Amino acid sequence: MKAVRMLSEDDLNLSELTDDELVRAWNLWFDVAQSTNEWDPPYSHGVFADVDGAPSPVSTNEDPI
Amino acid sequence: MTNVYFELTREFNQLGPAAALSSGQAVVYYRLAIMSKDGDWIVRDAPEPCAHVRSVLSRHGALHRPSAPLDVRWLGGGWSSHFEYYDVDERRIRCDFVSRPPRVSAETLTAMFRGQSAGQPFLVVDRDTLIRLKQTGRAKDYAVIGELARQLPPDQEVEWTTDIDRILALSVIVNRPSSRPSVQAAQRGAGRAAVVAALALEIDELQQSDRRRLAVYQRAAEPYLNEFRRMALDRLPVEQAHEHACRLAEALLPQRPTEE
Numbered sequence: 001m002k003a004v005r006m007l008s009e010d011d012l013n014l015s016e017l018t019d020d021e022l023v024r025a026w027n028l029w030f031d032v033a034q035s036t037n038e039w040d041p042p043y044s045h046g047v048f049a050d051v052d053g054a055p056s057p058v059s060t061n062e063d064p065i
Numbered sequence: 066m067t068n069v070y071f072e073l074t075r076e077f078n079q080l081g082p083a084a085a086l087s088s089g090q091a092v093v094y095y096r097l098a099i100m101s102k103d104g105d106w107i108v109r110d111a112p113e114p115c116a117h118v119r120s121v122l123s124r125h126g127a128l129h130r131p132s133a134p135l136d137v138r139w140l141g142g143g144w145s146s147h148f149e150y151y152d153v154d155e156r157r158i159r160c161d162f163v164s165r166p167p168r169v170s171a172e173t174l175t176a177m178f179r180g181q182s183a184g185q186p187f188l189v190v191d192r193d194t195l196i197r198l199k200q201t202g203r204a205k206d207y208a209v210i211g212e213l214a215r216q217l218p219p220d221q222e223v224e225w226t227t228d229i230d231r232i233l234a235l236s237v238i239v240n241r242p243s244s245r246p247s248v249q250a251a252q253r254g255a256g257r258a259a260v261v262a263a264l265a266l267e268i269d270e271l272q273q274s275d276r277r278r279l280a281v282y283q284r285a286a287e288p289y290l291n292e293f294r295r296m297a298l299d300r301l302p303v304e305q306a307h308e309h310a311c312r313l314a315e316a317l318l319p320q321r322p323t324e325e
Contacts, residue, residue: 014096019186022096023068029099030069030156037102037157044103045088045201046145046161047282048132048290 068093069158070104074187076121077106082178083114084162086189088198094189097212103159107190109178110137110164122160122303125150129306130159131293133286134314136307140164142321143282148303167278168197192216196225202276207268223248227268229261278323285322292317 017025043049070090077084086094089101108114115135129135133144140146141164148160165174173194181188190198196213199206207227214226223235224243236243236251243249247263255263292313293299298306 014099017096020066022093023066023071026068026093026099027066030102031154033102034156040102042130043132043147043161044101045203046147046163047143047279048145048147048286049279050283 069152069156070101071187073104073121073158073160074106074189077108077114077118078181078188080117081114082109082180082188083117084108084188085177086187087166087195088161091189091195092209092213095192095195095213095216097209102157103161105161105163107166107169107174107177108135108140108162108164110141110174112137115140115164118162119303119307122148122150125152125158127158127160127303128299129301129303129310130299131290133289133318134307134310135162136311136314137164138311138320139314139318142319143167143323144318166198167275168200169194193221193225200271200275202272202279204272227264229257229264232260232264233257281322285319289314289317 014022014025041049068090070086071094074084074086084106086104087107088105090104092098092100106118108118115137119135127148127150130147130149132147133139135146135148140162143163143165146162148162150158150160152158177188177190177194182191192213196210199210199213210225211227211231214222214228214231217225219235220239220241222231223239224245226232226235229247232247232251236248243252245263245267247260247267250260250263293310296309296313298309298313301309
């Protein structure tokens with residue numbers, strides 16, 4: 001019985017890409033992925049993953065400290 | 066054209082081994098998936114590499130996100146440090162650092178920073194280490210572990226794989242004892258259902274263990290993070306933010322929360 005893979009056949013040819021093709025593919029994905037930035041969790045993983053990572057509130061005082 | 070995170074890794078290591086590319090971008094490096102909008106690194110647990118990494122981030126105009134200082138006093142206790150900037154194409158670049166990741170031995174970290182392996186274009190964690198890093202509380206990381214394990218020889222793959230069919234197949238081929246209950250079940254011919262159950266319990270325990278660990282840090286971080294945000298340190302240049310974050314952390318962030 002053939003094991004179920006995480007990726008489809010089309011995706012598995014990553015190993016056959018040249019270094020340049022891999023970089024181009026990742027950049028294409030990264031450029032498109034920028035469109036979802038505002039919905040990304042503050043931290044993808046790590047010790048702050050479930051913490052509110054909201055930036056500091058914007059105030060009328062231009063000097064942060 | 067470059068991968069910005071691969072390029073940052075080269076910059077971080079320009080003066081010597083300082084930061085090894087890890088997590089999602091290492092998965093890209095090993096050609097398992099096109100993924101990961103963030104960059105993660107294991108930084109060498111010493112003041113000089115931390116200072117060099119901060120200087121690279123400063124050159125890129127990064128800001129210090131609410132998180133522990135990039136300083137061995139806190140990184141050594143398992144904390145992480147997070148930064149962000151926008152590149153010339155206005156793409157968000159997030160950079161996350163640890164020096165003592167969970168489940169990775171001090172010996173492994175020392176060996177990692179002896180330098181990159183022959184043929185590697187830059188310093189990146191090896192597959193064993195990457196698998197350990199991925200043993201988190203997130204279900205999706207276990208599919209990645211299974212695919213990473215496929216790139217290992219059979220006697221190593223069987224010790225890491227999360228794929229039930231690979232466990233069943235490899236338990237016949239690999240003729241040596243395993244510490245994994247799922248592999249033990251397969252090797253004694255317990256049947257598919259028993260192996261599935263054992264594997265599910267293994268993964269669940271790994272997930273619960275990581276969640277318990279994170280809960281300790283999250284409780285310990287709250288006073289520090291609240292004050293970090295109140296002081297708006299994430300709007301300062303990196304070195305200035307770092308100076309203030311260290312003073313704040315000395316007062317409010319326990320260096321080793323799991324030991325308290």
